[in-house]
Amino acid sequence: MWQLRRPKRIRTRLTLYYVGMLAGVLALYFAGVSLLLFWQASNVLKRLAAEDLETVKGLLYYDDDGHVDVREDYHHHSDWKQVQERLLEILALDGTILYRNERLGDRTIGGAPFRGEGVHGYSGRTAKMSDGTKIILISRQYDLGGQTILIRVGYSQDLIWNELRGTLLVLILASPLILAGAAYAVYATVGRALEPVSKMAHRAQFIDSERLNERLPVESEEGELGYLAGVFNAMLSRIEQSFEQLKRFTADASHELRTPLAAIRSIGEVALQENATPDEYRDTIGSMLEEVNRLTTIVESLLTLSRADAGQINLQVSVFPLAALVRESAALLQILIDDKQLTFTLAGDESIGAQADRLYIRQAVVNILHNAVKFTPAGGSISARIQCVGASRVELSIADTGPGIPPERSARVFERFVRLDEARTPADSGAGLGLSVAKWAVQANNGEIGVASAVGSGSRFWIRLPAVGCSSLRLES
């Protein structure tokens, strides 16, 4: 079966749509105009017919046989000639045909008179003749020598249509021209309106990973297309940003992986160059294995983070008292705290519960605490504090008396491979992934993480998590 295919191009579609609409409107308009003209013409005809009826009435007489006839001497009268153009019928009230003019011949105009036809003035109506021709029919009763007769004059409707044909023909012939003009105008207008789209598309074709700094042209901020271009540009900016991050990450990751690899290689090559005692070999191999362990740790953290990025980690969310978790994490690191003679204190409401995956939050807290222990000089202090922030969040802050982080670095400490202290040897401070893992763990649990720090006055890391037990009734001190 033949099926209408939707055109693909908006321009074609809009044009077709508009032309279709216009054609419909034109058709309705023409129909209305025709009806109006027809109605006016039939009114004119009816008035003419009334005059005709009077003319006929004046010419009627009874001939010698008592038949109704039209005076012969008037047969050449101009009014009569005009009447002969019409269809003329004269009836008695019982339906007997008294007279038919030549034009009517054997046909009848409208059959037996209906009750009251032509009694009060002229009766006008449209009717169908016995042979099917549609006519406009005017009739009136007259008194002719004591007998009541009915005179009917009919006009074929074709007469009117013949009059109107010219007008309609002009209208119908004009419409294709109107439609074509409209189509062209729409096509051109839409084309101009859509021009920014093709410009945008053209520019977008050339934006790839190498040219992410390019942007789509924005003609005006206010238009729909300008808005669209703006939105796309904002999206491009975000993509560019993550791409940059990814590039830096890849560079950092290969650097981090290359460092232990280089060490393994050098250690091995140097050891093979000279004869050594078994103990020396053992030592060489041991130090190679240390590097291998470093590699393993980095790869494992990276795997965790990339799985987290891909959303492949299932969280086991539960409600647990945050204070207990902090205490447990501190207990794990207690020996490091004691060794440096640090003071650890925990303050805050013991009963506040956090709603999160306990294992991952514990890892985050341990990582943050471990950093605090690492960077706080001997004899310093680490103070943890738990408090409600609003009715449904709990904040854990861990403040130390370490050297602090300069502001330009504090924004980046949660990024991967960014170490708090670059001067430290890598083996001492890990791969710079601890805080990245902490950040991911907190954020995956619908929480926030941050740091407030100033050089010389220590750092305060904080995390906020969904809480249970921070009802609005509780007044914060």
Add this chain to the structure above:
Amino acid sequence: MRLLIVEDEEKMARALRTGLEAEQFSVDVAGTGEEGFFLASTESYDLVILDLMLPSRDGMEVLTALRRKNLSVPVLILTSKDTVEDRVRGLDAGADDYLVKPFAFSELTARIRALLRRGKPEPTDILKLADLEMDAAGRVVSRGGKELSLTAREFDLLEYLLRQPGRVVSREMLARDVWRETARYTPIDNVIDVHIAHLRRKLDEPFARKLLHTVRGVGFVLREESS
């Protein structure tokens, strides 16, 4: 004790064979899944070490086929697939243990011993090494007749080492079995090192013969030096 190693990577297979033969096991190696299945179903082994990604027949297929034949030989899966789903799938298919590459060799041998020990009576509570004596149930430890005063964690650490005398124990094993940490991350390694240092101070410092040794890059071992 006869072991079968199904592993396609030659270097890995050779290292495993050498290491396990040094532990007094008799070892066969199969390089493909097909060969592994053939050997495991025709010969009699005490344990099978199975890699998952193998040519000709995947490790999971081999395992499933073995279990379908009602062969109950213990199977230890050794693979680099480390997701929880992979572990669950392997254990559900009938594996007895699952170890992820890269692994500490000492952990592999410990797990093999644990699998082979299954169903045997629990080890004794009185542990001895040279002049070191531990009553694990009574939580008392003494060296040379003199009682050592250890913290709870130091005691657990020493007990764990003492139950595997002469065997190297890695930091991963200590983190998992003594500290019961599920995830492995940097802080715990530092914690372990400090505990070892403290334990060494109490256990070895007052005595001429050292028992607790660090094996660089691998872990720690409790043994009497032969010298």
